[in-house]
Amino acid sequence: MNEKTNGAQARKPYIISMLVEDKFGVLQRISGVFSRRGFNMNTITVGRSEQQGVSRMTITTTGDKRMVEQIIKQLNKLVDVIKVIELEENECVTREIALAKVHVKDYAARNELTNFTNIFRGKIVDVGPNSMMIEITGTSDKIDGFIELLKPFGIKEFVRTGITALSK
């Protein structure tokens, strides 16, 4: 293959962290770059940062190196974007929160689920007659693992926030 063309390179997940002005339309501008240019966005989290009027946004995407470079350059061009960096997995801390509402048919199930939650350092945040809601925080892998454990109980509803990350 000619090295000048944008051919398929190895695709892998990337984490992009950015500081953006807290102005209306900023989320639309950023998601617009992804949709218009055909980049995929796996997760996005946004919230206040340490600076007044500035939000920190974490986006995860899957693609090749070249695509991620393009994403970063295109995002950097946006006037409301202050800074964009790619976070290497071993140089940052990533966290995700999941809430899972799980079916519990009897006392034994309730007991087992409580044990699992403790092992994973989760929290039981709500208890109903036939269900329990569990909050768990951690890396995406940890949450994936926990969800697998929950499946046999019967997951009624389930949500996860997407990754938020900070460089070390």
Place this chain on the structure above:
Amino acid sequence: MKMSGAKAIVEALKREKAETIFGYPGGVIMPFYDALIGEEGVRHVLTRHEQGAVHAAEGYARASGKVGVCVSTSGPGATNLVTGIADAFMDSIPIVALSGQVVTSLIGNDAFQEADMFGITMPITKHNFKVVNAKDLVPSLKMAFTLAQLGRPGPVHVDLPKDIQTAEVEFDYPDKIVIPTYQPKIEPHPIQVKRAAELLGDAERPVIMAGGGVISSNASRELTKLAEMLMSPVVLTLMGKGAMDERHPLCLGMAGMHGRMSANYVLNNCDAMLAVGCRFDDRITGDLKHFAPEAKIIHIDIDSAEIGKNVGVELPIVADARKALTAIIDALAKVKKRKDSSEWQKRMKELMEACECDYGCNSTPIHPARVIWELNKLMPKNGIITTEVGQNQMWAMHFFKAHTPRHYISSGGLGTMGFGLPAAIGAKAACPDKPVLNVAGDGSLLMVCQEFTTSVEHDLPVTALVMNNNWLGMVKQWQKLFMKGRYSGTKLGKMPDFVKLIDAFGGKGERVERPSEIAEAIKHGLKSGVAYLIDVLIDPEADVLPMVPPGGRVDQMIPSDRCGKISRLVKR
């Protein structure tokens, strides 16, 4: 100083030296229009459609290098600006589009003539503003004009709710502002410059490809100087036309899909390519896998995102084109050992000569190349050409020898039919002393022909040279070449009598049916002093050739019947 928002907009226009603006009024932009009354410093040109206004603003910007301004009302007025804003975005043209918006209390209620222009223009502007607090009005306007020009130029849209125009604001308008979150890199990195000079000095077959960035950074002189130092051929992209005098012995004219065979040949056979202010559009590269296979590419662009977007490069230089070229010239002067490129120069000369085919053909119906040939002879040095989009554009691109930056204006990236006439009017407004001629097609011109009224009413005389073949010719050509001649929707059946049409608009015109009549008609048009239309009946079977088929290789062009000599040469 306190004043109404509307007055503040007018004052901002005066501060930005936007002495001519193009617009069309409507309900919610009325406070602004009211504030224009009695203003000597801002001339308002009433176009006859908002699309005319935005293309005129583009023509004004492209011809003058200043920011073009257009104005519309909300809703339909503003959506009519969209095509021109997208056009300016693709071609990196600095314009500020102002549109009215319903009062802030009604925004989101689907009020009369409400459209979400902030959302609509977001992906086709460099930046846009929706002013919902009166205190943000003046800073937003200053930001808009600054951003339109700073770094890579582009369109900026400002949405102006009616109550913001009537509110009282403080007019505190700084001459210059710094936008901390938008700081383009202007100066080239010295190490990269040195490497570029070494790489070029080490090339046996160098080529320079110049795009629109050379024009927007006023780098034509530096481009020519560097080419002469290297004795390197220069090819132009469509947007780069005018960046170098095409009569210069090193300039091979336009490359790409409808470019010259000689230009495509050098592009594809070089061993070092200096690409400056261009973005490797698919119309230039054709099949990327076979594009310039042996070239080490140096890419200069002020927008780092353009580098590596379409082709991988050996050496990126993020900087202003003029600064980068100047630095490379200085660095090259210090490179002692330079490779011998005399073989390449000989080859280039040979190709250039072979590519100069005779198109003074005398056949009737008229061959379009003959029309441009006459134009080449008659267009005065200070004359400005605009084009529509389609075959007319590509004949002009291929055969017209542009020589001066900002004197050859065309819709490049977006390929907007209906661009040429209003752009010509805008160019005329920017340069009233220069003759302006629009190379048009019968299809394109009819999309915007109402703007002849603008031309007549505002005393902005332009000439339309209509390549009339009664077809939507470019699409027809593709149907002929790639769809087995199945013509669908491309025959222009009942068309108006163009000479009567221009007469109805208050201009003058004539019809040309024989090659011998072309020159006289162009002379009439250029000195008419009023909107003029030359209806040239051209051969409906004439195609734009040579041509790279879409997605094809640039070294495998479909030749024209005049390409015999150059075809044989490039195969060697």
